[in-house]
Amino acid sequence: MTEQTNPLVIFDIDGVIRDVGGSYRRAIADTVEHFTANAYRPTSLDIDQLKSEGVWNNDWEASQELIYRYFEKAIPREQLQLDYNTIVAFFQSRYRGPDPDNWTGYICDEPLLLQSSYFEQLTLAGIGWGFFSGATRASANYILQKRLGLKSPILVAMEDAPSKPDPTGLFATIRLLGLDKLQPVIYTGDTVADMYTVEKARIIEPNRTWIGVGILPPHVQETVARREAYAETLREAGAAIVLSNVQELTSVQIEQLLR
Known part of the structure; x- marks a missing residue:
């Protein structure tokens, strides 16, 4: 990937990074x-x-x-x-x-839904990444820093921006990630509000490529019918693709989304 086209991947946390079904x-x-x-x-x-x-x-x-x-x-x-x-x-x-x-x-007791090595793989592929979550900063940092061991991750949390689907926090995360050459932005989330956030960002900044990636939270994967219904709900809300686990969003998958 060239510098001009290197995408930014921004992650929701709840239902994407950690399983919050029991929390x-x-x-x-x-x-x-x-x-x-x-x-x-x-x-x-x-x-x-x-x-x-x-x-x-x-x-x-x-x-x-x-x-x-x-x-x-x-x-x-x-x-x-x-x-x-x-x-x-x-x-x-x-x-x-x-x-x-x-x-x-x-x-x-929240189960993690990925390993910290996933972020290392994104970095090696030249992909910038950060987090925009409706969780409180303390709760988000508990999982990112204490549980996953990430060092000073880029994070916009509940206290920092209006609640989704307002895209203010998404734009703030992009700014915190540094030099902005209108790189494509992929936002991963597990709810309709997450996908609506991408749609609203696209309206405000139509010159940038925006891609919403839906992630199925564990609690909806217990039956095929519920899984399929939830996936369809995310697609109807604007998800370009729906994945069972965020680690399926590899650098290869990202390149395919950007074609």
């Missing part, structure tokens, strides 16, 4: 169950259906929305006295654990 998603279910007085615990499919709307990338807001939707069958939303900060605090007590300085929660 973030479990914390969503716990939170909704708690604030509906144990009356409703959303299934994995319920959460997928909400996220397929493309605007619920923030899991705290997703939890609140599911609580609202449960109660508004009987009570108008505006009459519900939900306190967002209380919802966030409960969610974090499950995800991180009760002690914010010594994490013992679900985050500690």
Whole structure:
């Protein structure tokens, strides 16, 4: 690849770099169950259906929305006295654990979905890479630095940019990656919001090649039917290709996408 055409690959983290089926998603279910007085615990499919709307990338807001939707069958939303900060605090007590300085929660058991050597292979191929995630910076760095051992990775996290599908964070990641000669950008993600982010970036900067790559999170790969339905949802949202694991996005695959 020549310098002018060297692409940048930017990664979402949750569902791409780590499996959050038993962590973030479990914390969503716990939170909704708690604030509906144990009356409703959303299934994995319920959460997928909400996220397929493309605007619920923030899991705290997703939890609140599911609580609202449960109660508004009987009570108008505006009459519900939900306190967002209380919802966030409960969610974090499950995800991180009760002690914010010594994490013992679900985050500690998240399976990794790749090996750090994958990034070394991209670098050797002349491909720049970084991360744009809706996770908090602390949570993202826990997985990138502590678990994967990456040194000072380029990262734009929840605190740094508006929530997806707003592409502001995607542009910020590109800037942090350094010299920009309008290289092609590939963004990998596991949700509709991730693919919408690419579509919105293309509208703002049409002179650049933008490619959305869908990654199937582990929880949707348990049955063929669910896997195929989820893949089709990502394609309809704009994914150029849908992969079972991010490590399938090799330098050879990237070259094929850019042809």
